[in-house]
Amino acid sequence: MAAARASTRPPRVGDSPSVRRALIGVVLVVGALFILAPLVVIFVQAFSQGFGVFAATLAHPDTRHAILLTVLTAALAVPVNTAFGIAAAWAITKFDFRGKRFLLVVIEVPFSVSPIVAGVAYLFVYGLQGLFGPALEAADVKILFALPGIVLASMFVTAPFVARELIPLMQAQGRDLEEAATSLGASGWRTFWSVTLPNIRWALLYGVVLCNARVMGEFGAVSVVSGNIRGQTNTLPLHIELLYHDYQTVGAFAAASVLTVLAVFTIVAKALLERQGAGRARRPSLAGPAAKPAGGKA
């Protein structure tokens, strides 16, 4: 059938095997050169002086603390942003209200604003020369150059990730099911837990994974508000920069390899989730009637 169709239609780009192979080849070469090669270099450099030096670098208390701090930041920032993302997506897709478009734009602002701008903005709000700085100083509350500042800056940069994953899906799913649940007497909470959440769970996990990856890798905004105190407020990306500037090439690449491994875990998790999500969508019986809109689309 495919052959018959091809003969009646004008040929499209990619129809000819040579074009197809050339395109695939270009993508593979560019991908290998620009994405894979630098990643390989990180590991080659990290182990360039043997495993002993690599291990010693990672065992250094400052490096260990940087790893711990990065994980801790993610553990604090990601749940908050997840809750925020669900609430925002829920509000935008299930309700009509004035200023909805404006809210959408606001949620997306961190995507388009450079992280360094976010960092500097936090300086102006919480810094000693800034709005609340003197009051915070008087109350002896430290936000900047301490954990709260790092978490806040990370949260700002990654605020849209979960919401952006959920909004298109929830828009496509519509609000019929929620309306049905409500008309059957379910409370708001019950509707959310039993109807909405099961429908969005894979997209939600996907958003959380992306958000987590970005929090761990965030450099610009955190660099401004961290104060770079070794063993206290130096996150892994900042630690890498410090080692690199200090001519500790192996150390810098060793720390970079840890961050890369964290990122690779994230990508693998994302790939697994995508497969899971696709499997779920194809088996409507498992998810019950809730999966119908998604199933119909696929």
Add this chain to the structure above:
Amino acid sequence: MRKFVAAAALMALAILPVQAQSADQILNASYDISRELFAKVNETFVAKNPGKTIDQSHGGSSKQARAILEGLEADVVTFNQVTDINALVKGGFVSEDWQSEFANNASPYYSLPAFLVRAGNPKGIKDWSDLVRDDVKVIFPNPKTSGNARYTYLAATAYAKEAFGNDPEKVKAFIAKLFDNVPVFDTGGRAATTTFVERGQGDVLITFEAETRGIAKEFGEDKFDIVVPSVSLLAEFPVAIVDKVVDKRGSRDLAKSYLDFLYTPDGQRILAENGNRVNDPAVAAEFKDQFPEVRLVTVEDVFGGWDAIQKEHFASGALLDQIYGER
């Protein structure tokens, strides 16, 4: 999820007490490439003063000054630019007379712009005059963005002023020719080093003498030679107590004894071992072989101080812009 958050909160509580405010613990805000140096200094200091803790923060020293103005509670600063401490003076964090609080203008060690050339010095580069030869390519970062390169610019200018009897046109021509010999201006010292070392560009890298040693150590001592020119500019590494912070935290005694330690023979020896020149006569004699004789001029003598330099050379549209823009 709830358990996860609770665990995270517990972890936060476990970490936060490390930042406890105590007079036995001070924070030293330093410039970006002094990590290893102060790791060694602190180790020795703490060994001599049990129970004390010195925390380190590193970053570009202008960024560090800015952070302190915004609330980073550093008890002492160890910078590589006098101007950055002056910014703290203007902000009311450091007293006006900070340079008289410690010896040698509050600069426990010093360095100078020097040359790193390829092994065997194939181009025979000995002095500033060799850098304007047509067959020599020079690497240093952009003086508009790098403090390190500003020292290079000023040292070359100081040399030219002497060589041409202060003739401003000839000095300008000399610097313009020097800039012409730079194939690429990186934004910072580290990037310039990469250009010279890893990309193999240029015949000579100009940076602080203290750093040339670090580079040679990291990338292979047999691959490079260090050349110290006949005359160079004194680069001070000023230290100061951040009065506003130590008064609040009650940590002045520890801050003072920490900075005093840098002037003791033990402190000076660590500084010298890391490629910095020191003033302690005994220690200087000990490391005589490492540091070739050089005549050093100061910013005050040649240019009349940092404020004058800013106005004459680095302000928007001033000399540096004119020369850099003409290229």
